Amino acid sequence: MPDRLPQLDEASFQPIDHAKLLQPARSSHPPRILLLYGSLRQRSFSRLLTEEAARILTRLGAEARTFNPRGLPLVDDAEPDHPKVRELMDVVTWCEGMVWCSPERHGAMTGVMKTQIDWIPLSIGAVRPTQGKTLAVMQVSGGSQSFNAVNQLRVLGRWMRLITIPNQSSVPKAFAEFDDSDRMKPSPYYDRAVDVMEELVKFTLLTRDRADYLVDRYSERKESAEELSKRVNQRAL
Template identity: 75%
Template sequence: MSQPDLANLDEHAFTSPTLSELPPPRRATHAPRILLLYGSLRERSYSRLLTQEAARLLNAMGAETKIFDPHQLPLPDGATDEHPKVQELRQCVQWAEGMVWTSPERHGAMSSVLKAQIDWIPLSIGSVRPTQGKTLALMQVSGGSQSFNALNQMRVLGRWMRLITIPNQSSVAKAFLEFDDHGRMKPSPYYDRVVDVMEELIKFTLLTRDCADYLVDRYSERKETAQELSARVQQRSI
């Protein structure tokens, strides 16, 4: 077979991905670190209750979890990056190996409370990309019939933030009927789906966290890095 014409390709930055380059799986390591964000400030917030239920499941599956409290988080650009809640959020994101985003559906869309949290998370902090290559699970609660509007929006955002967004997702309709007076989720197919989603998140996190750097290693970025290094060498030789 003749070789394809790839005249535009930088052969020094080009590689053929192989399984042999993947880091070996680690059998004994730390618990998966999962950060959970929710999208409502109400006293009885169903997105918060669903998030807490998810955290219980993740803990039972062996994960370490943190739930970020969005109270007192300023609007994006309404404060500097040094604001304590902004710093807390960013530190949590850097700590995490995976995330769960849970939003109520408001006016057919995700809530501004959750969007504000995501908007405070930059694509890079110095040389560190805090979300790239990490896993993400999505859930939404609705006051009426089942909908996927908030989920679809969050899925777009997850891709934009370079997160590995898992296929499964949870949409809880008429959420006010699905939790008891103590804030615990009642047995139902909705609850079973939440279990499914958290189980899938843990599996994807275990499969990808040790090889995330390899999975997001890109030709274009290797090429750019090589060009920058070459330019520095030339400047030093002048």
């Protein structure tokens, strides 16, 4: 087996820095978690599940903020400086992890949920507001248990380069899982929600100080080096 791989750009190809991966976490502030829900109904069960998740996160020592999607325009129907778009981008930039919770409607996530995700860009100049952050996905259903919405949310999470945790929550017949005070009743579905939030906090603590290193890619280093070389050559001319 050859020692060298001639198709690689050796200047951009680097060994894995094991010591950097294993270094202790440095941040001491609570994990910052943003929660998004996908319904504007007055009694929205995705909102109620999100509020329950925020309570759990707070008990686990995280700082949780929930974005209210009411008033958020459709993508391309407003400018990025729209107040609700700016509000969403501010909390996306602030957070270190996210929870996405959507109702299942017609076998898919809702348009409200998709609109929020569509407003989040992969990059803002040199800033990548989602890359390397953690994500937990949840859904509520009016009927029997389904996983269509969480499966779609996972696809979007990977596309947004989020670290989507393995566990997830799907609550069927959500109207029967909340009491008159809009609190989730004790049940295996509540226990699963606790499991998911616990796992999200753990993954966030493990990765937030290593996010830049974890998403550092050979292909992007190579591209950056090539762009720098072009600029140097153009100046030399």
